[in-house]
Amino acid sequence: MRVLVLGDVVGEPGRRLVETHLPGLRREHAVDFVIINGENAAHGHGISERIARQWFEELGVQVITTGNHAFDVKDIVPYYQVESRLLRPANYPPGTPGNGWVKLHTPGGLEVLVINLMGRVHMPTCDDPFRCVDGILARERADLVFIDMHAEATSEAQAMGHYLDGRVTAVLGTHTHVPTLDAKVLPGGTAYVTDIGMVGPYDGVIGMKKEASLSRFLKVKGERWDVAEGDAQLHAVLVVTEGRRAASIQRILKTLP
Numbered sequence: 001m002r003v004l005v006l007g008d009v010v011g012e013p014g015r016r017l018v019e020t021h022l023p024g025l026r027r028e029h030a031v032d033f034v035i036i037n038g039e040n041a042a043h044g045h046g047i048s049e050r051i052a053r054q055w056f057e058e059l060g061v062q063v064i065t066t067g068n069h070a071f072d073v074k075d076i077v078p079y080y081q082v083e084s085r086l087l088r089p090a091n092y093p094p095g096t097p098g099n100g101w102v103k104l105h106t107p108g109g110l111e112v113l114v115i116n117l118m119g120r121v122h123m124p125t126c127d128d129p130f131r132c133v134d135g136i137l138a139r140e141r142a143d144l145v146f147i148d149m150h151a152e153a154t155s156e157a158q159a160m161g162h163y164l165d166g167r168v169t170a171v172l173g174t175h176t177h178v179p180t181l182d183a184k185v186l187p188g189g190t191a192y193v194t195d196i197g198m199v200g201p202y203d204g205v206i207g208m209k210k211e212a213s214l215s216r217f218l219k220v221k222g223e224r225w226d227v228a229e230g231d232a233q234l235h236a237v238l239v240v241t242e243g244r245r246a247a248s249i250q251r252i253l254k255t256l257p
Contacts, residue, residue: 001110001144002029004252005172006036006236007179008067010200010207011044011227013256015051017199017234021254022059029238029252033112034059037148037174038086039066040200044207044227046072049079052086062104063087065116067150067175068124070098089118089150091132100132103142113142117160119151119175130163137167144241147171154180154194161192169246170239172196177206179235179251189245197235204228232256 004025009018018036025031036055038047046069055061063085070088071077080086080098090100101115115136117129133147145168151157157173164171166188173180179197186192198207205213208225216222234254240247 001032001106001108001112001241003033003035003112003144003146003170003239003241004029004031004236005146005148005170005196005239006034006199006234007196008037008040008174008177008198008200008207010040010177010198011042013227013229013232014198014200014207015041017232017254017256018055018059020256021234022061025236025252025254026060031238032106032108034061035063035065035114035146035148036061037066037150037196038064039069039150040198040207042073044225045069046076047086048073049076052079052083056083056085062112063102063114065114065148065150065174067116067118087114087116087148089116089126090136091117091127091129093127101136101140103140110144111142113140113145114148115145116148117150119149119153119156121151121153121156123152129160133160133164143244144169146239149173150175152176157194161186161190165190165192169241169244170249172237183237183249183251185246185249191237191239191246191249193237193249193251196237197233199234199236201228201230201232203230
């Protein structure tokens with residue numbers, strides 16, 4: 001299988017990149033399955049039902065993952081409760097609305113399990129992602145398993161990659177919005193990258209206007225964050241599988257015309 005995974009989509013520039021390039025990327029790389037992290041898709045914070053429905057229904061996205069901004073948009077909770085393909089971190093405390101993983105069948109008859117995890121280092125309070133994923137893997141069986149590791153600390157993401165090497169198809173980092181140059185297949189056959197990088201404007205600070213971000217370091221009370229506008233880049237990875245393992249992982253970069 002050929003699985004395309006896009007990093008955190010940030011605001012309107014990120015959504016425009018997805019709408020502009022996803023159809024072409026599917027054709028160019030003969031993509032079978034698409035996963036997108038959408039937790040910053042709505043104005044840089046959270047995701048709306050309208051955006052998620054458009055990606056599912058018009059762009060053919062199979063799974064949307066999120067992270068610490070999963071519930072930032074008002075009135076999104078009911079949609080999490082009815083749409084199993086929109087994920088929030090699986091290691092949120094019990095009773096949190098929505099699903100942390102989903103298993104889908106492909107037209108070719110394969111089962112694909114997608115699990116959304118969130119790190120604990122410099123992140124909001126959540127349960128242990130290592131024991132959480134162990135529990136899911138003990139209960140669920142699938143031909144391919146993809147992990148969105150939404151983590152601030154590169155060390156925590158790397159540790160998860162090695163922890164799951166040979167047990168899952170891919171461990172793919174999101175959250176920092178900064179693409180890393182360590183995409184590789186680990187010895188056990190698991191594709192890994194510390195952070196895919198964001199789909200959004202790179203002329204700011206992690207997708208936000210640089211002036212507002214600077215003010216938060218220079219003042220007691222910073223200015224409101226607004227999504228930046230220039231240097232829009234789409235960062236993604238293409239994972240090609242062979243059996244239950246990853247055969248390769250390739251970085252993809254696209255810009256707006």
